[in-house]
Amino acid sequence: MSRAAGSAGSVSPGGPVPDVVDPAAVDPAVDHTGGARLDVRGLRKVYGGIARGGVARGSSGAGSRGGAPVEAVADLTFEVRPGELVCVVGPSGAGKTTLLRCLAGLLPPTSGQVLLGDTPVTGPPAGMAVVLQEYGRSLFPWLTVARNVELPLREKGVAKRRRAELVEETLAAVGLADVADAYPWQLSGGMQQRVAIARAVAYEPQVLLMDEPFAAVDAQTRFELEDLVRALWRRLGITVVFVTHDIDEAIYLGERVLVLSARPTVLLEDVAVGLGPDRDQLGTRGAPEFARLRTHVYELVQQAKQGARTLDAARLTSATGGPDA
């Protein structure tokens, strides 16, 4: 359990933020069986190409923006085991969001497939929730915090009493029990993103997909939210795929870091993060192994930016951290 997650609350423009997660509620020996396996097989996505299947509900990028076809994802094959927390990094424009949208069933692949458990993903599956960077756009300003969290549960057909329980539990878990009746616009950015996380978690997903969820919050809040994600992940045992630009964030959060090449993207390296389950912002980030991983992933991303599509181990000063190393 991260120390920071249970540390004293911070003060934000929206008022004091209480403790994020009760440390006692997080069992370090948690069995990660609350999650489902994600299997990505030969995934390719060309915008403006001939897509297989229909345009999924909620897709904002199913087609090309016009002009020549854009090959965003060339060929990705990897597996995320049930209850694993995997981060995805890569150069800007590599195709990270495209990958996440394909995982979420918001975008049909041009070829290849995504499986949730044994079931091919052909549209947004019931067992998945997505948290995006733009919390401001994902929350309904005319609904209270509690109603925002409750809305997807109504759509899912969850009974009223259970809805109330889930809303209460998840708002408490993200440290927002006191602002259940406030409106999103009355909260700081970090608090709004907590609402978005609470909403996703209340849905009781097997897989949580997060696309640069903390890119728009300040550094201190970011650390708190990172600890919140790890604490919730450990408590719920769900599968998490977390896309980020931030190499340190990827290493701090992940059990593995998938490093993508530049567009059209392929997997440059699947880096195992051997930092153990208990992480905290000071100790973990100061550890020699963290420094080694940071150097390694940084070098990989630099190679990716220079056009590398396969690992060039000879150019690495760090030892490889991948499972095949």
Ligand SMILES: Nc1ncnc2c1ncn2[C@@H]1O[C@H](COP(=O)(O)OP(=O)(O)OP(=O)(O)O)[C@@H](O)[C@H]1O
């Ligand atoms: N709807 C679309 N039509 C055409 N091209 C698109 C569309 N959406 C994304 N692209 C292009 O696909 C490529 C990958 O985009 P994507 O947003 O997936 O990358 P990313 O790695 O998430 O980028 P960033 O790190 O900047 O957020 C980019 O070149 C982008 O311009």
